[in-house]
Amino acid sequence: MKDIKIAVIGLGYVGLPLARLFATKYDVIGFDINENRIEELLQGNDATLEVDSKTLQSVLKKNPSNNIGLFCSSNLEDIKDCNYYVVTVPTPIDKNNRPDLTPLYKSSETVAKVLKRGDIVIYESTVYPGVTEDECVPVLEKISGLKFNEDFYAGYSPERINPGDKLHTVDKILKVTAGSTPEVGKKVDDLYASVITAGTHLAPTIKVAEAAKVIENSQRDINIAFVNELAKIFNLMDIDTHSVLEAAGTKWNFLPFKPGLVGGHCIGVDPYYLAQKAQEVGYHPEIILAGRRVNDSMGQYVASEVIKLMVQNDIRIKGAKILALGITFKENCPDVRNTKAVDVINQLKSYGTEVTIYDPWASPEEVKHEYDLQTVRQLPKDTFDAVVLTVAHKEFLQEDLRSLLNPEGVLYDVKGILSENVNGRL
Numbered sequence: 001m002k003d004i005k006i007a008v009i010g011l012g013y014v015g016l017p018l019a020r021l022f023a024t025k026y027d028v029i030g031f032d033i034n035e036n037r038i039e040e041l042l043q044g045n046d047a048t049l050e051v052d053s054k055t056l057q058s059v060l061k062k063n064p065s066n067n068i069g070l071f072c073s074s075n076l077e078d079i080k081d082c083n084y085y086v087v088t089v090p091t092p093i094d095k096n097n098r099p100d101l102t103p104l105y106k107s108s109e110t111v112a113k114v115l116k117r118g119d120i121v122i123y124e125s126t127v128y129p130g131v132t133e134d135e136c137v138p139v140l141e142k143i144s145g146l147k148f149n150e151d152f153y154a155g156y157s158p159e160r161i162n163p164g165d166k167l168h169t170v171d172k173i174l175k176v177t178a179g180s181t182p183e184v185g186k187k188v189d190d191l192y193a194s195v196i197t198a199g200t201h202l203a204p205t206i207k208v209a210e211a212a213k214v215i216e217n218s219q220r221d222i223n224i225a226f227v228n229e230l231a232k233i234f235n236l237m238d239i240d241t242h243s244v245l246e247a248a249g250t251k252w253n254f255l256p257f258k259p260g261l262v263g264g265h266c267i268g269v270d271p272y273y274l275a276q277k278a279q280e281v282g283y284h285p286e287i288i289l290a291g292r293r294v295n296d297s298m299g300q301y302v303a304s305e306v307i308k309l310m311v312q313n314d315i316r317i318k319g320a321k322i323l324a325l326g327i328t329f330k331e332n333c334p335d336v337r338n339t340k341a342v343d344v345i346n347q348l349k350s351y352g353t354e355v356t357i358y359d360p361w362a363s364p365e366e367v368k369h370e371y372d373l374q375t376v377r378q379l380p381k382d383t384f385d386a387v388v389l390t391v392a393h394k395e396f397l398q399e400d401l402r403s404l405l406n407p408e409g410v411l412y413d414v415k416g417i418l419s420e421n422v423n424g425r426l
Helices: 015-022 035-042 053-057 102-112 131-144 182-193 206-236 241-248 270-280 286-296 298-312 341-350 364-371
Strands: 005-009 027-031 069-073 084-087 120-123 153-156 175-179 200-202 321-325 354-358 384-389 405-413
Touching (some): 005 015, 005 102, 015 084, 035 069, 084 102, 102 131, 120 131, 153 206, 175 206, 182 200, 206 270, 206 286, 206 298, 270 286, 298 384, 321 341, 341 354
Parallel strands (some): 027 069, 321 354, 384 405
């Protein structure tokens, strides 16, 4: 495997950790069209915080020389000599919850411009079964003029990155692999097995690997939807949901899911990819879409519960001051993609309240760009009529949240991690 030269296309939450890992054994070019991102990485800094500066700098190269290490570039010329192309771009949904394959099409066009005989293109983006071979490969063929499975080959190895998780890093999560032919599957599997200490699982086909990935997060989504529905039921019955789950969890085979806001680029998105394909082949997926409806409704539900508690405490709603603690999609992570904390905030604002958003992890510029909302990175000195813990950042757990409230103020715990003195929680 000494002649392997890898290009990783897309240097975000998935691409950079993978490129860094490959660069410990191979000649790697990290490619991204965002020139600011490339400049930041060349200086040894990662704004996503997935790779620390010391680790990143340990593999960085100053030029695309043919030796082990990572060179980051936005120049197409720098990846033309690679023979493995690993595509790690995001696969979002549009405003109608339909899969948006635009990043995949564009990255496939980029790779096709430099594709050569014998090259292997591996996709890591989460997709519905068939996207690699039915959507991406035709783009590669059309632009390169090469023939699939004769001149070039494809692979699939779905990402399993968990943003912000410093325990389950890319090398410590077992990797599913697949290839467009049995021989290519073995090559793809060997490549990943050489750096993934947790091991690999070679699936029989690319479609099997695509399906395996998309159901992982669909399964979690459905389970979380179930406990979210339980939370709504038990709140009406004045029963603490977390106490119920704790008691039920004493059985050996009870699944430990908790209620909450389901956002991010995986669990809140992937089920729509599976649902889309199911509908294309003539099946209406009732359970998958029902789970999505429940989870997509939770922001509105949380806001209504907060307002109800404020009314019960005789707090005037119009003009009331509310502090939202956190806007990222999960704790201790700067990722704001598809965050459902925004749903809570916008719904609270629709009642005429004044919402201050404090998040020490999120980039105010990114939040403004994505959601047109203002955030602060320092804890406000004011007191509030309500404090809503939307994200469990470690900084919030070190604060006396009650001290931020007016005498009749409401403390609502979306994450269900505060042990006492809360007015309400999921």
